[in-house]
Amino acid sequence: MIKKTLTSRRFVKPSYSYLIEKKRDGGEFTQEEIRYIIDSTLDGEIPEHQLAALAMAIYFQGMSAQETAILTEEMMLSGEVVDLSHIAKPKIDKYSTGGVGDKTALVLLPLAVAAGIVVPMMCGEDQDFEISSLHKLGAVPGFNGDLEIDDFVKQLEKVGGAFAKQSPELAPADARLYELRRQTGTIPSLPLITGSVLSKKLAEGSEGLVIDVKWGNGSFIKDLEQAKQLARSMTRVGRSMKRRCVALVTDMNQPLGDTVGTALELREAIQLLKGEGPEDMQELILKLGMEIVRLAGVAGSTLSAKQTVERHIQDGSALEKLKEIVAAQGGDTSYIDDPSKFPEAKHIRKLPAPKRGYVHTINAAMIARGVHLLGAGPDAKGKIDYAVGVSEIKKVGTQVKQGEPLMMIHYNDESKLEQALEYFKNAYRLAPKRPNPPTLVVERVA
Amino acid sequence: MIKKTLTSRRFVKPSYSYLIEKKRDGGEFTQEEIRYIIDSTLDGEIPEHQLAALAMAIYFQGMSAQETAILTEEMMLSGEVVDLSHIAKPKIDKYSTGGVGDKTALVLLPLAVAAGIVVPMMCGEDQDFEISSLHKLGAVPGFNGDLEIDDFVKQLEKVGGAFAKQSPELAPADARLYELRRQTGTIPSLPLITGSVLSKKLAEGSEGLVIDVKWGNGSFIKDLEQAKQLARSMTRVGRSMKRRCVALVTDMNQPLGDTVGTALELREAIQLLKGEGPEDMQELILKLGMEIVRLAGVAGSTLSAKQTVERHIQDGSALEKLKEIVAAQGGDTSYIDDPSKFPEAKHIRKLPAPKRGYVHTINAAMIARGVHLLGAGPDAKGKIDYAVGVSEIKKVGTQVKQGEPLMMIHYNDESKLEQALEYFKNAYRLAPKRPNPPTLVVERVA
Numbered sequence: 001m002i003k004k005t006l007t008s009r010r011f012v013k014p015s016y017s018y019l020i021e022k023k024r025d026g027g028e029f030t031q032e033e034i035r036y037i038i039d040s041t042l043d044g045e046i047p048e049h050q051l052a053a054l055a056m057a058i059y060f061q062g063m064s065a066q067e068t069a070i071l072t073e074e075m076m077l078s079g080e081v082v083d084l085s086h087i088a089k090p091k092i093d094k095y096s097t098g099g100v101g102d103k104t105a106l107v108l109l110p111l112a113v114a115a116g117i118v119v120p121m122m123c124g125e126d127q128d129f130e131i132s133s134l135h136k137l138g139a140v141p142g143f144n145g146d147l148e149i150d151d152f153v154k155q156l157e158k159v160g161g162a163f164a165k166q167s168p169e170l171a172p173a174d175a176r177l178y179e180l181r182r183q184t185g186t187i188p189s190l191p192l193i194t195g196s197v198l199s200k201k202l203a204e205g206s207e208g209l210v211i212d213v214k215w216g217n218g219s220f221i222k223d224l225e226q227a228k229q230l231a232r233s234m235t236r237v238g239r240s241m242k243r244r245c246v247a248l249v250t251d252m253n254q255p256l257g258d259t260v261g262t263a264l265e266l267r268e269a270i271q272l273l274k275g276e277g278p279e280d281m282q283e284l285i286l287k288l289g290m291e292i293v294r295l296a297g298v299a300g301s302t303l304s305a306k307q308t309v310e311r312h313i314q315d316g317s318a319l320e321k322l323k324e325i326v327a328a329q330g331g332d333t334s335y336i337d338d339p340s341k342f343p344e345a346k347h348i349r350k351l352p353a354p355k356r357g358y359v360h361t362i363n364a365a366m367i368a369r370g371v372h373l374l375g376a377g378p379d380a381k382g383k384i385d386y387a388v389g390v391s392e393i394k395k396v397g398t399q400v401k402q403g404e405p406l407m408m409i410h411y412n413d414e415s416k417l418e419q420a421l422e423y424f425k426n427a428y429r430l431a432p433k434r435p436n437p438p439t440l441v442v443e444r445v446a
Numbered sequence: 447m448i449k450k451t452l453t454s455r456r457f458v459k460p461s462y463s464y465l466i467e468k469k470r471d472g473g474e475f476t477q478e479e480i481r482y483i484i485d486s487t488l489d490g491e492i493p494e495h496q497l498a499a500l501a502m503a504i505y506f507q508g509m510s511a512q513e514t515a516i517l518t519e520e521m522m523l524s525g526e527v528v529d530l531s532h533i534a535k536p537k538i539d540k541y542s543t544g545g546v547g548d549k550t551a552l553v554l555l556p557l558a559v560a561a562g563i564v565v566p567m568m569c570g571e572d573q574d575f576e577i578s579s580l581h582k583l584g585a586v587p588g589f590n591g592d593l594e595i596d597d598f599v600k601q602l603e604k605v606g607g608a609f610a611k612q613s614p615e616l617a618p619a620d621a622r623l624y625e626l627r628r629q630t631g632t633i634p635s636l637p638l639i640t641g642s643v644l645s646k647k648l649a650e651g652s653e654g655l656v657i658d659v660k661w662g663n664g665s666f667i668k669d670l671e672q673a674k675q676l677a678r679s680m681t682r683v684g685r686s687m688k689r690r691c692v693a694l695v696t697d698m699n700q701p702l703g704d705t706v707g708t709a710l711e712l713r714e715a716i717q718l719l720k721g722e723g724p725e726d727m728q729e730l731i732l733k734l735g736m737e738i739v740r741l742a743g744v745a746g747s748t749l750s751a752k753q754t755v756e757r758h759i760q761d762g763s764a765l766e767k768l769k770e771i772v773a774a775q776g777g778d779t780s781y782i783d784d785p786s787k788f789p790e791a792k793h794i795r796k797l798p799a800p801k802r803g804y805v806h807t808i809n810a811a812m813i814a815r816g817v818h819l820l821g822a823g824p825d826a827k828g829k830i831d832y833a834v835g836v837s838e839i840k841k842v843g844t845q846v847k848q849g850e851p852l853m854m855i856h857y858n859d860e861s862k863l864e865q866a867l868e869y870f871k872n873a874y875r876l877a878p879k880r881p882n883p884p885t886l887v888v889e890r891v892a
C-alpha cells in the first residue's frame with residue numbers, strides 16, 4: 001500500500017467562503033485548492049454548510065477536465081491505495097453505474113479471471129435501484145464478502161478475483177462528501193460522480209477499467225446525453241491517471257435479463273455462465289467481456305476478443321472460477337452446482353396483462369421498488385429475503401394476450417404483496433403497436 | 447405588536463432534500479413550502495448543510511416575484527411586527543443598500559419628521575463599506591441607540607423618529623439565514639437580499655418605503671443592471687405587501703460628500719441640515735426627500751415636494767428635529783449646536799496628488815478600508831475612534847495640480863497611517879482629460 005504523503009508547500013490557506021465564491025462565479029480551482037478542500041473534508045475542518053454550498057456551486061458551474069482529474073486523484077490519495085504491482089497478470093477492473101436486474105458482475109468477474117486477468121473489484125453499496133453483487137451472493141450459505149484489504153490482496157494473488165465489500169480505508173474523503181451530497185441534492189453532478197467513483201475504483205490497484213454507464217428509467221442517470229458526458233468524463237480522468245479506460249453507455253429503460261432479486265438473479269447468472277439465459281444479458285456480457293479482455297491485452301482483435309469470451313463460457317472455466325471464488329470466501333459451492341437448493345418463495349403468482357398488446361415501456365425503477373418492498377433489499381435490521389423477486393419478465397417489444405403473465409412474482413409475505421403489485425402494474429405500459437426495440441449498447445467511449 | 451399565528455393546514459411536510467432538488471431543477475415553491483422552510487430555519491430544524499445547499503440553488507435558479515413576496519412575508523412573520531396604526535400621521539421608512547460617506551439618513555430622518563412624517567427606521571449593522579448611522583451618532587456623548595421595541599414606539603409617538611438599533615425580535619428567521627449566507631457565498635442572491643431587507647423594514651410598521659439602491663465600486667452591488675433588478679424586485683415585493691414603495695438607483699462609484707468617518711460625517715450632516723455642504727449630498731437629499739414627502743402624501747406635485755424639503759432645511763426645523771431626537775435618546779445636543787466640540791484627530795495631513803490632471807475614478811471601497819484601518823469602525827473590543835477619517839475629498843472630475851491635496855487624512859495612530867495611505871493612494875486614478883461626471887440618480891423605480 002502507498003500511504004498519502006503531504007509535502008509541505010508554500011500555500012496560503014484561503015477561506016472556505018473565498019473558495020465557494022470562486023466556484024460560484026465560474027472559477028477554476030488550482031491543485032492546491034482542491035487538495036485543501038479534500039484534506040479539510042477528510043479531517044472535518046470544513047463546516048458542512050460550507051461544503052454543501054460548495055457542492056451546489058460545483059453542481060451548477062461544473063469542473064474542468066483538469067479539476068475533475070485532480071479532485072479524483074486527491075480523493076484517491078485521501079486513503080489507502082492497493083498496490084498489486086507484484087502480481088504479474090494484467091489487472092482490469094469493471095464498474096457499473098448500477099441498474100435493475102444487472103447481474104453482469106457475477107458473470108464477468110469469474111469470466112475475466114478464467115481468461116487470466118486479475119479483477120480487483122470491490123462492490124459498492126446498494127444504490128436506489130440496484131441490489132449489490134454481495135447481497136445476491138449472500139444467498140449462498142457461508143459466503144463472506146467482508147474482506148480486510150490484506151485478505152483481498154491474498155485472494156487476488158491466489159484466485160485472481162474476489163467479491164469483496166468496498167473497504168472504508170479506500171478514498172475515505174469520498175465517504176463524507178457522498179453522504180453530504182445525498183442530503184443536499186448534489187448527487188447528479190458529473191465531476192462529483194466521476195471523482196467519487198474513480199477515486200475508489202482506481203485505489204483498488206487496477207491498470208485498466210471498463211465502465212458501464214447506464215441511462216434510463218432504471219438508472220440514476222435519466223438522460224442519454226448526460227450518460228455520454230459522464231462516460232467521457234470518467235474515461236478522460238482515468239486516462240489522465242494513467243489507466244486504460246473504456247466506457248460503454250448502455251440502456252437501462254427496462255430490467256436487465258429475466259429476473260430481479262437476489263437468489264433469482266444468482267440463478268440467472270449461473271445460467272449465463274453456462275451459455276444460456278436471456279439474450280440481452282448475453283449480449284451485454286459479450287460486449288463488456290470483450291472490452292475487458294482487450295484492455296487486458298489477452299485478446300488483440302475484436303474477433304479474438306469475442307472468441308476468448310465465448311470460449312471461457314463454453315468450456316465451463318468461467319463457471320468453475322465462480323465456484324473457486326465463492327469457495328475461497330467460505331461459500332457452499334453445492335448451491336452453484338445445484339441452484340434448485342436456493343430457497344423458493346412460499347407463493348409464486350403471475351402479474352396478468354390487463355389487455356392484449358405489445359409491451360411498450362417498463363419502468364425499471366418501479367420494478368425495483370416493488371422487489372425491494374417484497375424483501376429483496378436489506379430491511380431495517382439488515383435481513384434479506386433471498387427467495388423473493390420477479391422472474392420471467394416480459395421485455396419491451398413482446399406481444400402478450402390479455403391475462404397472460406407479464407412476469408412471475410415470488411413472495412413470502414402476503415401483507416406486502418398489494419403495494420408491490422401496484423408498483424409492478426404501474427411499471428408496465430402496453431400498446432397496440434410493436435415499439436422499436438431499445439438499443440442495448442448506445443455508445444462506446446475510449 | 448402582531449404575533450405570528452400558525453393556522454393548522456393539511457400540508458404534508460416534504461423532505462429537505464426534495465425541496466433542494468425542486469429548486470435546483472428550477473421549480474417554484476408553494477406558499478406552504480416557503481413557510482415550512484422559514485419555520486424550519488427559525489426553529490433550527492433544517493440542518494445547516496441543507497439550508498446552505500438550498501440557498502445556493504436559489505442563488506443560481508432565482509425565485510419568481512411571487513416566491514420572493516411570500517419569502518419576505520414569511521420571514522417578516524417569523525417575529526414581531528410593529529403596529530403603528532394608532533399613530534395618525536403618515537409613516538414612511540427609508541432604506542439604503544449602503545455606501546461610503548453616505549450620511550443621508552442623518553439628514554433625511556429629521557427632515558421627514560419635521561415635515562410631519564413618522565419615520566420608524568431601525569439602523570442595520572455596519573456592512574463591508576458602510577459605517578452605520580448609530581456609529582456616527584455615537585460621537586455624541588450620552589447618545590443611546592439601543593432601544594427596546596416599546597421605547598422605540600413611544601419615541602415615535604412623542605418625537606416622530608428615532609435612531610434605533612435593529613431589534614433582534616424583528617424577522618429573526620433572517621438572522622440565522624443571513625449569517626449562513628455570509629459564510630456560503632449566497633449574499634448576492636437578489637430574492638434573498640429582497641427577503642432579508644424587506645422582511646425587517648416592513649416589520650417596522652411603515653406604510654411606505656423609499657429605497658436607495660446604490661451601485662458601483664463602493665456598494666456590494668457592482669453592476670448597474672443588477673442594481674436595477676434589485677430595485678424592481680424590492681418595489682414589487684413592497685407593493686404586493688400593500689406598501690407604497692419607490693426606489694432610486696444611485697451612483698456609488700466615489701464617496702458621497704466630502705467626508706468619510708463618524709464625527710466628520712456627522713459634522714457634514716449638520717452642515718447639510720443648514721443648507722450648506724457638498725453638492726452631491728444636497729442633490730441626493732433633495733431627491734430622496736422629495737420621494738419621502740410625496741409617498742407620505744405631505745406634498746402632491748414635484749414642485750411642492752421640492753419646496754417642502756427645502757423649507758424644512760431653510761427654516762431650521764429639520765436641524766431642530768435632529769436635536770430633539772438626539773436629546774430624546776440621551777445625547778448632549780450642545781455638540782449639534784457646536785460641532786467644533788467633537789474630538790479632533792492629533793494629526794491631519796494631506797494626500798498629495800502624484801501628478802497634475804483630473805480625478806478620473808475613485809475606488810470608494812478602498813477609501814472605506816483605509817478609514818476603517820485608521821479606527822473609524824469598531825475594533826475587536828467595539829471601540830470607535832470618532833476623530834479619524836478623511837475630509838475635503840476631491841471628487842471625480844476635479845482638476846488638481848501635482849502635490850495638491852486629494853483629501854485630508856485625520857489620524858491618531860501613526861502606526862496605522864502607512865497601510866491606510868496605501869489604500870488611499872491606490873483609490874485615486876488621475877487622467878489628463880476631464881472625465882464625464884457620474885450621474886447621481888440613474889433610475890427611479892416605482
